[in-house]
Amino acid sequence: MQDGSAFVMLALGRLLLGGLYVAGGVQHFFVIVPLTEAIEARGVPFAKWVLVLGSVFQIVAGILLMLGLFVAAAAFGLIVFTLAATVMLLNFWDMQATARDSAINTWKTNMAIIGGLLIAAAGAM
Numbered sequence: 001m002q003d004g005s006a007f008v009m010l011a012l013g014r015l016l017l018g019g020l021y022v023a024g025g026v027q028h029f030f031v032i033v034p035l036t037e038a039i040e041a042r043g044v045p046f047a048k049w050v051l052v053l054g055s056v057f058q059i060v061a062g063i064l065l066m067l068g069l070f071v072a073a074a075a076f077g078l079i080v081f082t083l084a085a086t087v088m089l090l091n092f093w094d095m096q097a098t099a100r101d102s103a104i105n106t107w108k109t110n111m112a113i114i115g116g117l118l119i120a121a122a123g124a125m
Contacts, residue, residue: 010123014065017116021062021078028055042088057081071124075117082117086110 028035028051039047058081064074090110092103 010120011068013116014068014071014120017078017113017120018062018064018066018074020113021058022066025055025057025059025062038089042091044088054081054085065120068124072121075121075124079114079117082110082114 032048032051035051036048039051044050058078061074061077061081064070065078086107090103090106092100092107
């Protein structure tokens with residue numbers, strides 16, 4: 001692979017991964033009430049603050065990833081964020097039928113996204 005094409009692929013990958021988090025974080029501000037209720041239902045204290053701070057974090061880290069700044073730190077932060085959010089909100093072990101299947105598929109998707117974040121971090125190291 002040529003250096004130019006490798007750079008373009010890394011930059012595009014970071015743009016797509018970071019954009020996913022920026023878009024998700026922004027969307028949270030339009031659905032604060034149901035998301036806060038879901039987080040409260042899982043027993044998380046200060047659910048609204050957790051949601052707001054987590055959303056701001058994912059927006060900032062996503063932008064850093066998109067811009068290619070502090071890529072490894074942003075990627076590792078987003079990995080921790082994704083794992084925490086996944087455990088907090090996708091409790092498939094307590095679900096039945098279609099809801100359980102959907103949560104399991106989202107777990108799988110999140111694990112693949114974490115794989116992409118690991119690749120982005122490795123590319124920056």
